[in-house]
C-alpha cells in the first residue's frame with residue numbers, strides 16, 4: 001500500500017493535530033513511535049498538510065496553485081540544456097521564483113531581433129482588463145511589437161530553446177514581444193498574470209489559460225538604468241546583452257511576489273524580447 005493511500009483515520013488524526021497547533025515534526029515523531037517508517041510518516045504528513053493549505057486558500061478566496069515551468073529542475077546542474085545552446089544560471093531566488101540566465105542569446109541573435117523589430121515598433125499599450133481594451137498608458141512608455149509564434153527562423157530557434165530550457169511546450173507560449181525603451185522610458189511595476197477579478201480576464205483566458213511564467217531577454221546593454229526590478233523582494237536584474245531573467249507565478253495573486261517593472265533608462269536605450277508562457281495551448 002502506498003503511504004498516500006493510508007487509511008482515512010490516520011489522515012483525520014494528522015488533520016486534528018495540525019488544527020490543534022501541533023508541530024509537523026512532532027506529529028511525525030508520534031507516528032514513528034507507533035511503528036511508522038520515518039520516510040512514510042513524512043510523506044503522509046506532507047500530503048495531508050498540503051491538502052489543508054489548498055483547502056484554506058480556497059476557503060479564503062485565494063486561487064489554488066498550478067504547475068509552473070521550472071528551468072532548474074535538470075538535476076541541479078548550473079549549465080542548462082537549451083538544445084542548441086548550453087545556458088548558464090547566474091542566480092536564482094526561491095520567492096519570488098526568479099532565475100537569472102547568462103548568454104541565452106548570442107550577440108548576433110540580439111542584433112537580428114532588433115533589426116527585424118525596428119521598423120514595426122509602435123507605442124506600447126496596456127490591456128485594461130476592466131474595459132476589455134488595449135490603450136496607451138503613462139505607466140508604460142516603451143515602444144513594442146509582437147511576432148506571431150514561429151513567424152521566422154530566428155523566432156522558431158529561440159522558441160525551441162526556451163521550450164527545452166523550461167520543459168514547457170512551444171504551443172503553450174505566446175508570440176515573442178520586442179520592446180524598445182528610449183532615455184527616460186520605463187514600465188512601472190506590475191504583474192504579468194491576468195487579474196481574475198477583472199471583467200475582461202475570462203475572455204483572455206479562453207485562449208491558453210493563465211500566464212504562469214515570463215522570460216525577459218536583454219537585446220542590448222543600456223549605458224545606465226533600465227534594470228528589471230522586483231520591488232517587493234528588493235531585487236533587481238542588470239540588463240546585459242544576451243542575458244535573461246525568468247520568473248514564474250503559480251497562481252494569479254500578489255502572494256507570488258512577482259510584481260516587477262522596467263526601471264527608467266538613464267542613458268542610452270534598452271531593447272528586450274519577452275516570452276510569456278501559458279498554462280495551456282495558445283493559438
Ligand SMILES: O=C(O)CCC(=O)C(=O)O
Nearest residue numbers: 216227228261262272274
Ligand atoms: O523591461 C523590463 O525589464 C520588463 C518588461 C516587462 O515587465 C514586460 O514586458 O512585461
Ligand SMILES: [Fe+2]
Nearest residue numbers: 190191192260
Ligand atoms: Fe512584465
